[in-house]
Amino acid sequence: xxxxxxxxxxxxxxxxxxxxxxxxxxxxxxxxxxxxxxxxxxxxxxxxxxxxxxxxxxxxxxxxxxxxxxxxxxxxxxxxxxxxxxxxxxxxxxxxxxxxxxxxxxxxxxxxxxxxxxxxxxxxxxxxxxxxxxxxxxxxxxxxxxxxxxxxxxxxxxxxxxxxxxxxxxxxxxxxxxxxxxxxxxxxxxxxxxxxxxxxxxxxxxxxxxxxxxxxxxxxxxxxxxxxxxxxxxxxxxxxxxxxxxxxxxxxxxxxxxxxxxxxxxxxxxxxxxxxxxxxxxxxxxxxxxxxxxxxxxxxxxxxxxxxxxxxxxxxxxxxxxxxxxxxxxxxxxxxxxxxxxxxxxxxxxxxxxxxxxxxxxxxxxxxxxxxxxxxxxxxxxxxxxxxxxxxxxxxxxxxxxxxxxxxxxxxxxxxxxxxxxxxxxxxxxxxxxxxxxxxxxxxxxxxxxxxxxxxxxxxxxxxxxxxxxxxxxxxxxxxxxxxxxxxxxxxxxxxxxxxxxxxxxxxxxxxxxxxxxxxxxxxxx
Numbered sequence: 001x002x003x004x005x006x007x008x009x010x011x012x013x014x015x016x017x018x019x020x021x022x023x024x025x026x027x028x029x030x031x032x033x034x035x036x037x038x039x040x041x042x043x044x045x046x047x048x049x050x051x052x053x054x055x056x057x058x059x060x061x062x063x064x065x066x067x068x069x070x071x072x073x074x075x076x077x078x079x080x081x082x083x084x085x086x087x088x089x090x091x092x093x094x095x096x097x098x099x100x101x102x103x104x105x106x107x108x109x110x111x112x113x114x115x116x117x118x119x120x121x122x123x124x125x126x127x128x129x130x131x132x133x134x135x136x137x138x139x140x141x142x143x144x145x146x147x148x149x150x151x152x153x154x155x156x157x158x159x160x161x162x163x164x165x166x167x168x169x170x171x172x173x174x175x176x177x178x179x180x181x182x183x184x185x186x187x188x189x190x191x192x193x194x195x196x197x198x199x200x201x202x203x204x205x206x207x208x209x210x211x212x213x214x215x216x217x218x219x220x221x222x223x224x225x226x227x228x229x230x231x232x233x234x235x236x237x238x239x240x241x242x243x244x245x246x247x248x249x250x251x252x253x254x255x256x257x258x259x260x261x262x263x264x265x266x267x268x269x270x271x272x273x274x275x276x277x278x279x280x281x282x283x284x285x286x287x288x289x290x291x292x293x294x295x296x297x298x299x300x301x302x303x304x305x306x307x308x309x310x311x312x313x314x315x316x317x318x319x320x321x322x323x324x325x326x327x328x329x330x331x332x333x334x335x336x337x338x339x340x341x342x343x344x345x346x347x348x349x350x351x352x353x354x355x356x357x358x359x360x361x362x363x364x365x366x367x368x369x370x371x372x373x374x375x376x377x378x379x380x381x382x383x384x385x386x387x388x389x390x391x392x393x394x395x396x397x398x399x400x401x402x403x404x405x406x407x408x409x410x411x412x413x414x415x416x417x418x419x420x421x422x423x424x425x426x427x428x429x430x431x432x433x434x435x436x437x438x439x440x441x442x443x444x445x446x447x448x449x450x451x452x453x454x455x456x457x458x459x460x461x462x463x464x465x466x467x468x469x470x471x472x473x474x475x476x477x478x479x480x481x482x483x484x485x486x487x488x489x490x491x492x493x494x495x496x497x498x499x500x501x502x503x504x505x506x507x508x509x510x511x512x513x514x515x516x517x518x519x520x521x522x523x524x525x526x
Contacts, residue, residue, distance in 0.1 A: 002069060004062040004519035005409035007048070007490050011460050012057040012519060013409040014047040014065060019121055019133060019161070022047060024070050026197065034064045041245045041458030042122040042197050043482055044131075048458030059522035066521045083117070084199060086165075087206030088156050092176035094144070098158060101175075102138050110205065112136060113177065118163055118201040123193065123248035124456060124482030127361045128167035128185030130195035130248070131456070139163065147173030154179045156203070165195075168362070187351060193247035224375040225291070225342070228284040228326060233367035235435075236346065236374075237277040237339075240477065241354035241363075250481050251461070252358035255435060255500030256337055259297035263341035266294035266389070267318055268381035274348050274355035275341040276374070278329065280503075285340075286326035289376065292343040293327065294318045298335025298394055298501060303328045316389040318343070335394030335501040347375035359435050360478040395498075397505030400426060403495045405464065407516035410486035414448060414466075419516070422446055422488055426507040427472065433504060437465075438474040440508065445470025446488065459483040462491030462499070464510070474508075476500060 002025075003015040016022045026042045036055030041048040049065065051057055090110050092098075099109045116134035123130050143159045148171060151157070155166045157174035166172060167184035184194050195201065227234065237260065240253020254260040254277055261271040278299070295302065295315050302313040305326045313319050313327065321327060329338065348355045348365055357364040368374060395401045411419055427440040446466050459465065463475045465485045474491065475483075476499070489510060491499060502508065 002066060004065075004521065006057070006406050006516070006519055007409050007460050007487075008057065008406050008462070008493060010051045010053070010055065010057050010493070011490075012049050012061065013457065014049060015409075016045050016047075018045050021045070023119075023121055025065075025068070028068045028070055029065065030198075032068050034061065034068070036061070039243055039245055041481065043124070043457040044121070044455030046455075046457040048460070050460075057519075059520055062519045063521040063523070082200075084195070084201050085204050086180055086182055086201055088178045088180040088203050090178040090205060092156065092178045094175040095177045098141060098175050098177055101141050104138075109177070112138065114203050114205065116202075118203070120195050120197050120199045120201070121162070122197055122456075122482070123195070123246060124458075124480065125164075125248065126167055126170060126185075127247060127249045127363055128193040128195070129164055130184070130193075130197075130199075132163045132195070132201060133161050134163070141175055143173040144175060147171055151176065152179070154181060154183075156180055191247055192352070193249075196246045221373040221375045223288045224347075224373045226286040226288070226326075227368055227370050227372045227374065228286055230278075230283045230368070230370050231281055231331070232279040233369055234279075234283065235277045235357040235359070235367055236274050236348055236355050236365040237357060238274045238355045239272040240356045241352045244352055245458070245481055247352075248481055249352065249361060249363060250358065250477070250479060252356040252361070252364065252477050253354070254339065254356070255477050256297055256339065256497045258497045259337070259339045260341075262389075263294045263296035263339040266296070266384065267292055267341050267343035268384040269341055269343065269345055269379075273341065273345045275339045276346075276368070278338040278340060279336060281329050281331040281338070283329045284326055285329075286324070287321040288323060290320070290322055291376070292318050292320050294341050294343075294389075295329065295338055296341075296389065297338040298332035299329050299338035300332050300334075301330040303330075318384075332394075334396035334399075334503075336503050337500055342376065343381045345377040345379045345381075347377040358478050360480065394501045395503065395506045397503050398507075400507045400509055401498065401502055402509050402511055403499060404492045405462075405489035405510050405512050406492060407489050407512045407514075408487070409490075410454065411488055411516035413452075413454070413486040414446065414488055418446055418448070419488065422472075423510055423512060426509050429502050429504050429506050429508065431504040435476055435478040437476050437479055438499065438502065438508075440472045440474065442471065446472065448486075454484055454486050456482040456484045459487065460490055462493065462496055463487040464489045464491070474499065 005013040039050040118132040120130040156178040159174040237254040240251035242251040303310040432439040
């Protein structure tokens with residue numbers, strides 16, 4: 001069984017019978033890559049396939065994938081990977097409960113856990129978190145009735161048919177059986193994630209501690225752009241870090257990519273240079289040196305404070321600040337986010353090839369707060385023609401915004417009447433929204449006829465996920481790599497910039513160009 005489900009113009013979901021079939025196809029596609037495929041996100045029984053610009057996620061792609069699928073009775077090719085031995089202590093709080101579930105003694109559980117060869121099936125939940133499976137069917141365990149609010153980093157846990165190790169302290173509902181001191185995520189390593197899909201792990205009992213390398217603290221910054229005041233944390237953002245799904249890392253990056261690029265071009269920077277992402281306002285910045293900046297996005301009014309006076313800044317052009325002058329950016333009338341680019345750029349160390357701050361995964365530069373100083377790079381910049389900032393209509397609270405979607409990949413989990421209801425009603429943007437996603441509230445929640453659980457699968461930016469509450473969440477750039485709630489529709493990529501600017505209190509109406517239908521492989525391409 002293999003189904004191809006639509007996600008977007010350059011993304012599709014391959015649904016398979018089970019985890020073994022998913023892993024077999026993942027191995028086959030890695031051994032014989034399909035031209036134009038840039039990333040594969042494996043999950044419990046699906047593969048999410050992303051393609052390069054200009055390569056459509058269509059019936060021809062489905063046919064190319066189908067042609068590489070191993071037959072159901074073909075033995076799975078041996079994976080030539082080194083077995084990683086992980087020392088651990090069997091001191092988990094739930095070890096006795098696990099033994100009771102399995103009908104074994106604690107000693108027998110430990111022996112079985114060490115005897116099993118665990119293979120990384122996919123990554124998600126957090127950077128460095130690997131979902132591992134083994135051939136011992138006894139390790140099929142329920143989650144805890146109530147999740148813990150904090151599980152320490154290094155905790156070894158079990159749930160369903162999977163084992164995992166928490167790379168950082170976080171909430172979780174898995175059964176804890178022990179701990180390891182080996183860091184799952186360490187930015188001093190290359191790559192930072194210790195475990196990636198396809199790798200194999202064996203656990204060994206050991207009380208010895210493994211010390212992780214420490215990252216030296218950066219030298220304090222005293223000169224640059226001083227943040228005198230800000231209503232919300234300011235984030236450093238560029239175009240993100242795509243292609244890191246194998247480590248459990250989403251792309252992140254600026255929510256309004258178009259505004260980022262325009263701001264950079266107006267000061268002669270490369271279009272993808274890092275800039276400051278400002279949420280609402282007010283924000284006040286003081287320059288130690290003569291600088292030129294440009295504002296794009298939601299910002300519609302700013303003032304230059306010099307010698308005790310405030311003068312209006314012309315945001316239609318780049319703004320020059322002399323040493324000691326400050327720029328006061330007022331909250332916008334419409335929109336949510338503004339991008340401040342500096343001619344010559346900011347001095348920021350990239351993480352995994354990007355200066356983007358991922359607020360969910362805690363990857364990238366730390367949020368910038370009042371009292372911080374942002375260092376300047378003084379990089380060469382291109383000569384630019386004076387260009388006027390083009391007017392752009394952005395949504396304000398109370399307004400209705402229409403966003404186009406592709407129905408799928410899980411539209412068929414909902415009745416046609418419910419799908420029609422989803423498309424016909426207005427959804428209010430709530431104040432609980434963030435860079436992770438826009439939380440929506442509708443007068444009539446989306447309900448399903450059954451309570452079936454969806455195994456975790458890859459989620460795309462723009463996915464509209466429907467949790468048990470029936471109130472959807474529209475995923476933005478910092479969304480989790482995988483999710484376990486059905487995605488009723490996915491925003492078209494060209495609408496993401498607009499979605500990033502929708503403030504709380506505005507309302508969204510979704511529109512679909514065509515009915516939901518699985519992608520049928522093109523027989524002529526097989």
